[in-house]
Amino acid sequence: MEFVEKTFTYRGATTTLHFRELTAGEQLRLSQGVRSTVREGVSEVTLDFAAEAERGHRLLQATLIDPATEKPVYSSVSKLHDEPSTKVKILVDLARAAQAEFAQKASEAGEG
DSSP states (O other), X not given: OOOEEEEEEETTEEEEEEEOOOOXXXXXXXXXXXXXXXXXXXXXXXXXXXXXXXXXXXXXHHHEEETTXXXXXXXXXXXXXXXXXXXXXXXXXXXXXXXXXXXXHHHHTTOO
């Protein structure tokens, strides 16, 4: 399994985290509920902020892994809800950055 490493700093402690790439099915499930409308040639996206936060949590839960076992660090999204919101926000941002890095690598390799 290929990983992207990201440096995570929280409350003075720094560690290296490992993220895996989403599968196509996971990506499809995460995109459910996102609405885009084109009006007079202008695209509009309507976001439900709670649903968007949940998508971030599901992305994090699916992709943050323990490299030794290749299993998720958080066994379920509900486990994230016990963490401080500031910590989860940073982790979600790192998960999104890791997915962007996977996309960039694929593009550079001519795969995307």
